[in-house]
Amino acid sequence: MPTFNSPTADAAEVSEALRGLAHASRVFEDPADTYAVLGDLLAGVRSLRQVLDQLATAHVTHRVRAHDDAGDQTVGATNALTATAELQQAAALLDAVHDRVDAAMAASGRIAWHPEPVQPAQVSRWVSVVFLQGQDADEVLAVIDRDGTDAAIEHLAGFDMGDETTQAALVNGYVYDTIPTGHLDRITTNGEYTLTYNHDHGHVSLLRRQPESQELAAPASRTAPARQGARRQARVVEDDDDWFAPSQSSSMSRGRAL
Template sequence: MATFYDPGADAAEASDALRGLAHATRSMGEHPGDMYTVMGDLLSGVRSLRQVVDQLATAHLDQRFSAFDDSGDHTAGATHALAAADELHQTGTLLDQAEERLDQAMNAAGRIAWHPDKPEAAPSRWVSVVFLQGEDAEPVLDVIDRQGPDAGIAYLSGWDMGEETMNDAMENGYVYNQPPAGMNDKVAEQGEYALTYNPAMTYVGLTRRLTDTPTSDDGLRPGGLGNSVGAGQASLSGGRGISFGSNHPTAGRAGTSSPGREPASGSAAGAGAATTSAGSWFAHPGVTAVKRDRGLGR
């Protein structure tokens, strides 16, 4: 912080600040909107510097009668003081020119409206592929615990029926602007999928990112963005040694490592279909059961 009374300390701080500015402006092109402000502060600094060199020149002139060289020669010392004052005056003249040029640069820069060189990305939208809880979620959580989240994503992607899954999600409003997750949930992403799971609450779900431009948000849940778009089907990582249970859509389809278009009998297909009375991503897994037991609705 400037002292406003200690020239030595303030000069050292100014030097450090300029070194910092020289370092920071190396990436100035990444923030073009800040350049005009930086130039304005720099112009103010040049004007202050002009005042400093002028005051230094005056001080050398005023104190020349106290100037000596290293051998104690006063005449030589006074001559050096006059020479320093003259050079400082020359520096001030050059700083006047620098100030004028910098001021003109600011005038030109002030007429620039910076636009991003790349279009902004469209908002992300995520559709629910499947949500499992309780006993239905335990096999998937075991896979995640043994082999990691990527294996869980590969497992759950078997419920992704492509456009059918997307249409079901749109119809039921399971479309979000980010993967839905509670405070204590864990989230892992791989490619177009996001895995949300909570071992303590025994639930797991998979969402898929949609990248097409949205055309409508009618009928969607609050915070969701979406429209009817095409969606491909992901392949499973069968080479990882993942064991798919009998309730998995690929059960009984020997010789293939990709999910079947139709789920096995009794399995859930499409967004939210495998929620087993969950009703919502954000509801506690036990809340729905309590409501049902108390006759408060399903």
């Protein structure tokens, strides 16, 4: 609380209050609060202008008592007059500060702050692009070990035929509300693609994010099933058109070798 009679005590309190304001004003939860803060600051600038004037007056009034450390009164009086001039200059500069803050407050008072718009959550589903196991997966796992997951995603993204892949996944039921993963699976995302892989179990899967806003004209997706069911890739009517069934030999399906 201000004392109104002890300049040193009140100055210390002002310093602490300004330090607190500097910390508190880092974030405004309600931007409308800035108007009230500007009003208080404007009043503070006016008071500070008065304080500087009074400090200048005190230096010039008591200059006969001013000495330097060696006891020279002439030098002390000269320093007092110098301090007076600097304080008067600072007070004059505060006039410009006052005018700018006053103009800012007037402009702020003309603002009608609206509530922050609420962005609807972007819900996505996941379309299976390709699932590999055995030797086919080992080749991709080697790419991951050698060049990193981004290189593996870039390679597997080549199997994504866009709408054709999406429709094939819908026919087979490989569209998920959550990313299907199992114990020890590792997951990494790059853009719209998510890669899951497991060195111990020897399999790799690439999924593409499908925003809910993009309607999927096919059977409803299912929530990610248990690990075994999620990895059992059903065949389409024609084997040659199945993008998801793992190969039965050591090499990948036609057109899918690394």
